[in-house]
Amino acid sequence: MDEGKMDENEWGYHGEGNKSLVVAHAQRCVVLRFLKFPPNRKKTSEEIFQHLQNIVDFGKNVMKEFLGENYVHCGEVVQLPLEFVKQLCLKIQCERPESRCDKDLDTLSGYALCLPNLARLQTYRFTEHRPILCVEIKPKCGFIPFSSDVTHEMKHKVCRYCMHQHLKVATGKWKQISKYCPLDLYSGNKQRMYFALKSLLQEAQNNLKIFKNGELIYGCKDARSPVADWSELARHLKPFFFPSNGLASGPHCTRAVIRELVRVITRVLLSGSDKGRAGALRLGPGLRGPLVCEASPFSRSLRCQGKNTPERSGLPKGCLLYKTLQVQMLDLLDIEGLYPLYRRVERYLEEFPEERKTLQIDGPYDEAFYQRLLDLSTEDDGTVAFALTKVQQYRVAMTAKDCSIMIALSPCLQDASSDQRPIVPSSRSRFAFSVSVLDLDLKPYESIPHQYKLDGKIVNYYSKTVHAKDAAVMSTRFKDSEDCTLVLHKV
Numbered sequence: 001m002d003e004g005k006m007d008e009n010e011w012g013y014h015g016e017g018n019k020s021l022v023v024a025h026a027q028r029c030v031v032l033r034f035l036k037f038p039p040n041r042k043k044t045s046e047e048i049f050q051h052l053q054n055i056v057d058f059g060k061n062v063m064k065e066f067l068g069e070n071y072v073h074c075g076e077v078v079q080l081p082l083e084f085v086k087q088l089c090l091k092i093q094c095e096r097p098e099s100r101c102d103k104d105l106d107t108l109s110g111y112a113l114c115l116p117n118l119a120r121l122q123t124y125r126f127t128e129h130r131p132i133l134c135v136e137i138k139p140k141c142g143f144i145p146f147s148s149d150v151t152h153e154m155k156h157k158v159c160r161y162c163m164h165q166h167l168k169v170a171t172g173k174w175k176q177i178s179k180y181c182p183l184d185l186y187s188g189n190k191q192r193m194y195f196a197l198k199s200l201l202q203e204a205q206n207n208l209k210i211f212k213n214g215e216l217i218y219g220c221k222d223a224r225s226p227v228a229d230w231s232e233l234a235r236h237l238k239p240f241f242f243p244s245n246g247l248a249s250g251p252h253c254t255r256a257v258i259r260e261l262v263r264v265i266t267r268v269l270l271s272g273s274d275k276g277r278a279g280a281l282r283l284g285p286g287l288r289g290p291l292v293c294e295a296s297p298f299s300r301s302l303r304c305q306g307k308n309t310p311e312r313s314g315l316p317k318g319c320l321l322y323k324t325l326q327v328q329m330l331d332l333l334d335i336e337g338l339y340p341l342y343r344r345v346e347r348y349l350e351e352f353p354e355e356r357k358t359l360q361i362d363g364p365y366d367e368a369f370y371q372r373l374l375d376l377s378t379e380d381d382g383t384v385a386f387a388l389t390k391v392q393q394y395r396v397a398m399t400a401k402d403c404s405i406m407i408a409l410s411p412c413l414q415d416a417s418s419d420q421r422p423i424v425p426s427s428r429s430r431f432a433f434s435v436s437v438l439d440l441d442l443k444p445y446e447s448i449p450h451q452y453k454l455d456g457k458i459v460n461y462y463s464k465t466v467h468a469k470d471a472a473v474m475s476t477r478f479k480d481s482e483d484c485t486l487v488l489h490k491v
């Protein structure tokens, strides 16, 4: 990229989260990722450069090690002309969802990250103008805490995502409770994964987006977004899954297309060819909470029928979901066990503020930082060193609980030889695919007190409000007989 010759007209709004905004190049397969800040909290250019460089270093030295070379794209920090950034900011403003406009794009530093556009990632060695379908999933935390420091009994039964849903709906963030449960997606059991993916398609919230040729065709901006339209989605997807087939439109076609999509995504999620330095984290089978969340509609519906939920079939060790889950499980103590250790580090820093650098609280995220993360002991010897290791592991775990997985699918000819590209078949077509992970920014040390408070709020709200009304919720949730018939689908 020639940073000297930047033209805002070549870039378009692509998407944003809470902390960054992404624009994509119209022709080339790259994006620029800018930081966002609340209007009154501007940072210096030097701070922003350091923040972005930390993101790159953390990706290279930590996440690539844990998740594998092929899944992680670190990008590089680029310096852009300020006039270009200002014009770009003006150009895209009208496309930003209102709910995200509480923060402004950083137009003062001129720094951004330049990354491959994972929504258009070429699965072919040579750039070909083939259509690309991309599914982005933010799977969230896939396990129930196993720490003995957990005081709320409910946290041993119901996963954080399912509990949090109720608070989110109560506060108006989303309109309705999703049937998605991360434990189903991470189960490795095809039926449970199928149910999880279909639930994401029903209620995407910020956990699912679908792009066609880099354009968002399915997703939800906020609680005001219109209800998901599966027939419209099927219209987009039909040429991918039924290329030469005269499948008539209508509900039958919609169901067939959605089924194919979910099957292909399940297969891709279970695939794993990445070698990397996998297995750096060996969290033994003792470190596991329950494998089923009591609030998952899938397991509840089976229980209603007097059947047992199929547990984890076990995710294949090379797949990204398995590796992500391992990193999430670096949260060995749960926020309840971690918070007193955070306080210990805080007290130390109050006394010796100059030590913040030595403790690598704000980086550098180098090899030494990575090596310390591998110490999985939970025996507290009362030292600051122990507390610090657990705090850093917690931050890394929280990062893995909030990252997204991008799956890019590109149709290939029936007779094309695979020449090293991974291929996933569907009933009527075949796809070359790539899997990547994004949003791997290390969670800040300062967010720990917020996590502690939020955790209490989520559990208390769920326990008081929802669990008390459990019977009523059960009866409304399962009026829809689809939950039960789903189990009968062959996947």
Ligand SMILES: O=P(O)(O)O[C@@H]1[C@@H](OP(=O)(O)O)[C@H](OP(=O)(O)O)[C@H](O)[C@H](OP(=O)(O)O)[C@H]1OP(=O)(O)O
Pocket: 017, 018, 019, 206, 398, 401, 402, 443, 447, 454
């Ligand atoms: O706390 P959670 O689980 O609600 O996660 C936050 C996300 O909310 P979600 O529940 O996924 O809708 C939240 O996503 P949204 O802004 O709601 O799309 C952010 O990802 C936030 O991370 P950060 O503070 O921007 O680094 C996330 O905060 P962290 O907890 O990861 O710091």
Ligand SMILES: Nc1ncnc2c1ncn2[C@@H]1O[C@H](COP(=O)(O)OP(=O)(O)OP(=O)(O)O)[C@@H](O)[C@H]1O
Pocket: 014, 015, 016, 017, 018, 019, 020, 021, 022, 031, 033, 115, 116, 117, 118, 119, 120, 136, 209, 402, 404, 438, 439, 441
């Ligand atoms: N390299 C990329 N290629 C294509 N799209 C991307 C890329 N990076 C980010 N995006 C898109 O931009 C959106 C916002 O990016 P990202 O999730 O990194 O933002 P964030 O503000 O850090 O998120 P969060 O709200 O979780 O803190 C993503 O959901 C994704 O759709």
